[in-house]
Amino acid sequence: MEQYLQNRSSLIDQDLSFRRDRTKANTVSELSADRAVRQIRATEADSVWLANESAYYGDDTSPCIFPGMQFLTAKSLIMQTKLFKLLVKMPKGALLHAHLDATVNARLLLKFALEHPCIHIRLSRPLTITSITTAIPEFRPLTAASSALSLTSDGYVPGEWVPIVKARDSFHENFGGPEGFDKWIVDALMINPSEAYEQYNTTNKIWRKFQSTFAVSSVLIRYKPIWRKYIYEFLSSSVDDGISYIEARINFHYKHMFGEDGEESVPHREWLIDLEEVTEQFRQTLKQQGRGNEFVGIKVIYTTVRHATPEGLEWYTEDCIQLKQEFPHLIIGFDLVGHEDSLKPLIDYIDPLLKFRKRQEELGIDIPFVFHAGETTGDGTKADMNLYDAILLGTKRIGHGFSLYKHPKLLQICRERGIAVEACPISNEILRLTSSMPMHPLPALLNQGVPVALCSDDPAVFGNMGLTFDYFQVLVASETTGLLTLGQIARDSLQHSLLEPAEKEHALQLWESRWNFFIRSIVEDHGSVGDQQVN
């Protein structure tokens, strides 16, 4: 029996030997904090999750409550847990996968819009009590006066622009009045539980709603004054959540932003000048608050959408090169975005992408690929095959890599070459690649030694602002994963960032110092349980 237990322990060690949370010796405090967190998780598995499940056979009224369950249904419960409150304070490292135009709370975006009287709104069809749940509002900054006063009056002619403030004030009480207006806009900017889990409960269906949220927000965010506020808010809320560095994907698909004059004429370089100015302003504010060490910076991955023709892509790669030349420290990567299952696969773009690499060599610049790939449940489909092309094209990281776990050779390559996966667990769940966290293949990647960074993807749409929610969902859905796993994930997010070596070194030092402080605070708060072996 003793022999058996020895063999068992050795087999488990071999099986988990690739795991990156096992590569580093842990301090006594770290082990103690990890045990404390496991104990909280075990306690709350009963007191929060099991207690809220109507556990009796035959009761069909309760939703399905369990750790790692559907995020949109669980969110309020999650926020009440001790575990969540503890994780809020954890230094998260880098946010490596977020689409900048989907990073700010939808209510705040609406507030920004209402602060600008020139923002107008219109509808393509009259609003009815039933159509309001799917009616898509359209925005536009307009300087010319508009005569229309209400979207809900009988006299409203579809297509007429109404100033947003007036539209809100005059929103008919049958539609809930001004609060009804706010709810309508926020609902159009986000995915709600019934959409994700009932109405559009497949990847293909929910992607349609997902894309419609971008159609609503796009003009607002591309209005230069709002763009600046938006970036500031994104930085501020991210740093408040413990994120110290960001590599944001900016969608340069639209060639211009709307200026204060309402003209759609602001070129890409000005978007970046704004970004730099706002970042500097944010940095100064933090310094004044004595929080300078909490923020390393933000850089940009240039993206456009996978529906460009191969020839059309060249406009964007040239544009990207020009921006890289003007903002060498800001532009750090290139990617193609959109629904992989339905849009063009990477293989269609090999020609322009190889040309793009060649042009860079000639010009002596380097814009690494950081491709989305394998964001699919498909096996051997074009979206799944994107993984091969991403790796052959030399991608530095893989966005999503949801289907990577199926590919033995690619797992080995990612482990050996240090190609990190930007895993977006809540995004994957809401976009119906997985039904809940226990079904998510992330543990397979961790056990295979693939470096992983957790990412929020489009928190404005999903409601997973910051990184705490994604860390939480990952932590509660696995007994193997513990606080020290999350620590290694945070460390890896900086390690696999595209910072310059000296910047990276600096960012890692700042993180380690905050991590040690975090660990000490857990041990101080929960020291008494530290000696009991949980799990």
Added chain:
Amino acid sequence: MEQYLQNRSSLIDQDLSFRRDRTKANTVSELSADRAVRQIRATEADSVWLANESAYYGDDTSPCIFPGMQFLTAKSLIMQTKLFKLLVKMPKGALLHAHLDATVNARLLLKFALEHPCIHIRLSRPLTITSITTAIPEFRPLTAASSALSLTSDGYVPGEWVPIVKARDSFHENFGGPEGFDKWIVDALMINPSEAYEQYNTTNKIWRKFQSTFAVSSVLIRYKPIWRKYIYEFLSSSVDDGISYIEARINFHYKHMFGEDGEESVPHREWLIDLEEVTEQFRQTLKQQGRGNEFVGIKVIYTTVRHATPEGLEWYTEDCIQLKQEFPHLIIGFDLVGHEDSLKPLIDYIDPLLKFRKRQEELGIDIPFVFHAGETTGDGTKADMNLYDAILLGTKRIGHGFSLYKHPKLLQICRERGIAVEACPISNEILRLTSSMPMHPLPALLNQGVPVALCSDDPAVFGNMGLTFDYFQVLVASETTGLLTLGQIARDSLQHSLLEPAEKEHALQLWESRWNFFIRSIVEDHGSVGDQQVN
């Protein structure tokens, strides 16, 4: 570009090099048949699946229709496809994972019960229109007369036994009359779509309904005259579906069966004598029909339930040894069954299981372990850890192994030692380990070179009679998988059976001959498309 495509092809080859469907050179006919099947699949992806999806954004009335979708919702649509009709004719090889007491169509089991006037039925609470959906009928063979005449009359006293035929005939029209009775019994024996996908939409919840079906069927199947009919029907329907050999798990948890006299006194050895006699009778019938070559035989994996105490388990291991000594060619394995997430893990039974091995050595017999393990979405939980113990205890195959894909070392061991996984895709989906086939981790096992046999598990409860449904769901959910993959899975089911070497050789020869016939028939029917490269 040419160089790129060469590198790409080489990377894909490396990635898929472990796959067992790539280990064998294929004939021209096989390749042609595979292409034809891929073409049918591609055509039906549009004509059957896409055509039935209400693809418009905003339409929330249609269920989510796609290839590999929820089986219980899709079943009738699946049966209309060309692909299904083609797969029915495929020789499936061995059925290696099926619980004998859940293998026969529920309507047939009810028919068998109605053929025996001594079968009585009772209820523990009065039946109401609302309680009927969850009311559990209880059966018992009784020879004494009963005065009660109806379950639905006002005078029915809960607990009173009613003869089943009378109970059916007198079932009140408010409950649907005799047809309502049949529906009630069949519903209690099966899982329906609303139970799996709405009411009890988590593994824990649906397991309660799942277990309740066994509570209903258990006494009926353990009534000796029905037991014999049940086995015959299982053999007959399996062979009709192209299954040529079966390793059935029999649950010996109950120590006795009910005899014709209604006494619960028939010991395990008589169960097996019945099995042998019925099998022989079935074999003779097949021979008379000139179908002798379609059936190799049936053998038995002894199982009991994971809630036994470690000491209590020894009664069963001793019982298993005695049966092995009396029926050496029939008893070919030992397993523990039940809900892994909630019942005792293998590690609790190491002591009696090691003793069991030692006793076998002393007696010069061999009863290999064939353990259920990893039938869970858990990561590092006791159910997931069962995989380590199953392998350390020398399991010949793994039942389910749903969580195996997360374990790099265990995948390697299974590949290298030829430990096959008995994959039960439809069972996993209905029991909510996965929400649909595209989310099932089976492709990861195939790509890792783990031998796989597809199995139906409990088709009486799930409605996936035979193996065609499981083969279908696997085929439509992956572009990598093709007909030749299914062929290799069928071949592997025999290769990894526990037949004696000579028996195995014989079974494989019979299968290869039927496979070649099947391939030829596809080529003859679809030869014209054989030359077009699909996929």
